[in-house]
Every structure is written in structure tokens, then in C-alpha cells.
Amino acid sequence: MADVTERMLALLSLLQTGRAIGGTELARRLEVSPRTLRRDVDRLRGYGYPVETQPGPGGFYRLAAGRTMPPLVLDDDEAVATLLALASLASVGLTDGGRDDAANHGIDDAASRAYGKLDQLLPTRLRPLLTAIRAGLETSPQQAPTVTAQHLGTIAEAITNRETITFRYVDAARNTTERRVDPYRQIHHLLRWYLMGWDTRREDWRVFRVDRVHDPVRTGHRYPIRDLPNESATEYLRQNFRRGKEPVDLLVDAPVEHVVDALKFQEFRIRAANDDSTTVGIDVDSWQWLVHILAFVDADFRIDGSEALLRSCRLFAQRLSAATHDSRTDPALPPDKLGGWHH
Secondary structure, three states: OOOHHHHHHHHHHHHOOOOOEOHHHHHHHHOOOHHHHHHHHHHHHHOOOOEEEEOOOOOEEEEOOOOOOOOOOOOHHHHHHHHHHHHHHHOEEOOHHHOOOOHHHEHHHHHHHHHHHHHHHOOHHHHHHHHHHHHOOOOOOEEOOOOEHHHHHHHHHHHHOOEEEEEEEEOOOOOEEEEEEEEEEEEEEOOEEEEEEEEOOOOEEEEEEHHHEEEEEEEEEEOOOOOOOOOOHHHHHHHHHHOOOEEEEEEEOOOHHHHHHHOOOOOEEEEEEEOOEEEEEEEEOOHHHHHHHHOOOOOOEEEEOOHHHHHHHHHHHHHHHHHHOOOOOOOOOOHHHHHHOOO
16 A cells, blocks of 8 residues: 555554554555554654554554544645635625524534634644634635535535435525526635536526525436536636626736736736736626726726727716816826826
8 A cells, every 4th residue: 555645544444443453464454564554653643643552462553542533634734724724714704794594504604613623633733833823813804695514515415426406596686496407516706606507497507606595405316417518617607707798908007916916806817918017808797897997906007998988988087087187286188198098
């Protein structure tokens, strides 16, 4: 058994029977030498597992009583990443005033509980590190609809087993419909959870917000495998977001890092033009929405879009300039510089 992780888990499984097992038997069942077995036992002890040993003739190995739930086998970086992931997930949800009773058992609350319990499952040597991180860490709350771990788990099992599910769906207009769906993927995108599946009654692919899914039930009916309509479920979701919107290309006089930070929580396509400028592709509902987005960029930019969109932007720039221009102190601004807009 060459894989160390696989071998360690197999050793734990054998020791957790509670009985004393001779070293020769353990080495034979793990297909390792006695020397490798001793090294693996030392590793377990380093992770905090209390393995008792009786050396000599008739010797044995045994896991101490009362320790059937072992610590997680994580290295330092994995432990830190797990803690930070839980902290981040716990910060995303709605305030109590905006949640019903079901939502109060959301994945964010589950993450909060796990965040407080993680050190109980880790080796002793890692607990001071996690305690230090927890004591010096704050995460700002992010308002987003929450989902329950039970719903995510039910859907995940249905996807794995290729099993049709039924649920009530409440759309953005608060209309309720009964759905029967073959689930294929769950997607986490821009602080929202989505389900992509084949709607059996509409005979087409659909994307559902999981926070609007109520009472999902596995039917036991297995569905056939279908090819996804895109390379990935995430790309299909993004394609849906772009539907009915106007594509706009931007050239921003700022590095990628600056632009990404300004456009967070927006759906966009981005790449560096050079070290000091960035090209952005974005799809907007209206020129007003584009103005709203660009207000946060804080850099010069050029817009490439339809003539109607550019004309609306120029008109708004003129209005904005006129509303803020003081003829007593400010020189007249050239038309192509009004409000900082370029095209």
C-alpha cells in the first residue's frame, strides 16, 4: 500500500475496532514491513491519536478507549484554509430580521458552529495556531440569501445517484410552481447557490436559485445521462445572465487588480492589455447600469458599444458637467472630455 494517506486511514480503521492487534498481523493486513508500521504509528501519535503499544513477544497496538472519533489529518496550511473557509462562509447570509425560521438553519449558521468546533477535531499541535487565527480574525457580514445544508445535501445526493427530484419553486415575482427536475450540477456564483437541471415537464435545461427551492424530495427515479448544453454548468449560467443584455467593451487605464476590485460582484470578462491598462467585456441591461458600474472604477476609460448607448452616455456626461460646472472659476471643458467620458 504505497499511498501514505490511504495507508494511514486503513491503519486507523483497523485500530478503531477497539481490540489489541499484533504488530505482525497489522503489517500483514497493511502489506507493509514492521519498520514502516512503526513509522506510521509514530505519525498517528504526532497527529494526536493515542495509540497504545505493548512491545516484545505477544506485543500489540491498540487505540486508547473513548477515542473512536479521531482528529482530522490536516497539515498546517490545510487547517488554516479550512478555518478561513468556514469564517468566510459564516459571514454570508441575511440578518435575522430578513429570514424565516427555515433560513435560520442555513449553511452560514452551520459554518459558524463548525468554526467553533474545528479545534476539537484537530491534532494538539495545531490547536494553538487555530486559536491565534480565531482571536485575531474578523469577517464583515455580506448580505446574500442563505440556503440550508439539508437542501444542498439532498440535491448533491440526487446528482450523484442521477435521481429526479421534485420541489416547489418561488421565482423573483413570488410566483410558485411545482417542479420535477433531473439535477446535474450545483453552482456557487457571486454569493448565490444555483441548481442546473433538466426540467422534465418543460423538456429543457433550467437554472434555479437554490434559496428559492422549497421542500426538495428525491423520487427514487433514475434519469438518463444527457450532454450539458455548454462546456460547463458555470458557463451555461453565465450565458443565461447575458441573455437580453447589451455587450460593451471597455479599455481601462488601470491594472487588472484595480479593475477586478472595482467590478466585484459583476459578471465580466477581463484580461490585461499591458501592465497599465485592462480590457473588459461586460453585458449591461442599460446605459444607466453601465454608468453605475463605471463610477466605481476611478480611472480613465474608453467605451466601445452601440451608437445608441454611446449617445446616451455623452448626453449624461453633458448633463453631469453642466450640473457641476462653475463658470466663474472653471474654464470651459472640451466636448470630448465632459464628465471624463471617452468613446
